[in-house]
C-alpha cells in the first residue's frame with residue numbers, strides 16, 4: 001500500500017524505530033546537548049564520552065518520529081570509536097546527502113546511513129533526519145547546552 | 151444527509167479533482183485552510199478582468215465600481231454575522247491581525263498596570279501571544295481558564311477568575327486543536343454580569359455554524375476569510391460601535407484620515423479609521439462571494455451535515471485500538487485530533503500523504519494544548535462541507551494500513 005514510500009521508510013528505519021540502539025542515559029558522559037525541532041516538538045538529548053579526541057561512547061534519550069529516531073540511533077552506532085574530526089567529516093557528508101547537495105553517495109564513508117538518503121525527496125522531513133547530527137555537531141564544538149533546528 | 155447537495159458542492163471546488171501522488175485528493179486539513187469554490191475564483195478573475203482599481207479615492211468609473219463591490223462585501227459580512235451596522239465591520243488580513251488590533255488599540259488605551267485578561271487553556275497562539283505582548287507593555291496579567299481531560303472548559307473555574315481587575319475575556323468559540331465548541335452564550339453572560347467585555351475568536355467556528363453577533367452580544371468577534379472558503383489575506387474584526395468609536399487607530403496612513411496637515415490629523419470615521427492603506431481589494435470582494443456561496447447552501451444545513459460526518463469519523467476511529475482521540479468534548483465541531491500508540495504524528499502525516507490524504511501533523515499553533523495532553527504533536531483530520539463518508543473510509547483504511555506497516 002505504501003510503495004511510494006519505500007525509499008523513505010526502509011526496513012532498517014522501522015527496525016531502529018522499534019528498537020533504538022544506545023537508548024539510555026549515560027552517567028559518565030562528558031558532553032550532553034539537547035536538540036529541539038520546534039516545528040514538530042521533537043526533543044532528544046545526546047550523551048557523548050570523549051577521551052583524547054575519540055568518541056568512546058554515545059547514547060541518547062528522547063522521542064521523535066521514525067526518521068529522527070532511526071537517524072539518532074544509527075548515528076550513535078556509527079560515531080562510536082571515531083575521532084572528533086572523523087565525526088565532523090561524517091556530519092558534513094550526511095548533511096550533503098540529505099539536503100541533496102551531492103548526487104553521488106560515498107557509500108564507503110556513509111555506510112548504513114545511506115538508508116536516510118530518501119528524505120531528500122521530502123523537504124518537510126529533512127530536519128527530522130538532521131536534528132541528531134546538528135546536536136552532535138554542537139556537542140563536538142562544546143559550545144551550547146541546547147540547539148534548535150529553526 | 152440525503153438532502154445535502156454534496157455532489158453539486160464537490161463539483162464546485164475544482165481542486166477536489168486533483169490527484170496527489172497518483173491518488174485522488176482527500177483533503178482533510180480544513181482547519182488550517184479551506185479550498186475555494188469556483189464562484190470565489192471567478193469573482194477574483196472578474197474583479198481583475200473588469201472592475202479593478204484602487205478604492206475610495208478615484209472619481210473615475212473603475213474606482214467607483216471597485217469601491218461599490220468592496221463596500222458591498224462589507225454589507226455581505228454584516229448581514230452574515232448580523233451586525234447592527236457596516237460601521238462595525240473592519241476588514242483586516244485575518245483573525246491574527248484582528249486580535250492584534252484589539253490588543254494594541256483597545257487594550258493599550260483601556261487597560262492599565264495590574265489589570266487582568268482572561269483566556270482559556272485551549273487557545274490558538276493567535277489568541278495568546280498578542281495578549282502576552284500587551285501585558286508586557288502595560289504591566290497587565292494574563293489569566294488562563296483551565297479545561298478538563300475531554301477538552302471542555304471548566305466553567306466554574308472560568309467564572310472564578312472574573313474579578314474587579316478583569317478587563318477583558320478573549321476566548322475561542324471553537325478550538326482548532328481539539329474541536330471543542332465553547333458555551334459562549336454562558337461565558338458572555340457571566341462576563342457581562344461583571345461588566346467585562348468579551349472577544350470571541352471565531353476563526354474555526356465561522357465556517358461551521360450560523361453566527362449572530364447581536365444575539366450572542368459579544369463585544370468583539372474575529373475571523374479569517376480563508377477558513378470560510380474565501381481568499382487568504384482577508385479577515386474581519388467585528389466590534390460594537392461604541393467600543394470602536396472610543397478606540398484609537400491601529401495603523402496610520404492613507405484611507406483612515408479625514409484631513410491631514412503637518413500639525414494635526416483628523417481621523418476618518420468608522421470603519422475606515424481602522425483600515426489604513428490599500429486593502430486586499432479583489433480578495434475581500436472574493437470573500438463576499440464566499441459568503442454568498444455558503445449562505446445559499448445554508449449554515450444550518452452545513453452544520454448538520456458536518457455533525458454527521460464527525461459522528462461517523464468518531465465511531466470509525468473508536469474501532470481502531472491503538473488510536474487515541476485527543477479532544478472528546480460533548481459539544482464538538484468537525485475536528486478529529488488523534489495520536490497512535492508508538493507512531494509519531496509526522497510519520498502518520500507522511501504515510502497518509504502518500505495515499506493522497508492531506509491531514510495536519512504538529513502542534514496546531516496550540517503548544518499549551520499539547521503540553522496539557524503530554525504529547526509533542528497530534529495528527530488532525532478536520533472536515534469541511536465538501537468531505538464525504540467515503541473519504542473518511544479512505545482515511546480510516548489508511549490509518550489501519552500504516553499501523554500494520556509500522557508493526
Ligand SMILES: Cc1ncc(COP(=O)(O)O)c(C=O)c1O
Nearest residue numbers: 244245246274276326353354374
Ligand atoms: C482558533 C484560531 N484562532 C486564530 C487563528 C489564526 O488565523 P489566521 O492565521 O488566519 O490569522 C486560527 C488559525 O489557525 C485558529 O484556528
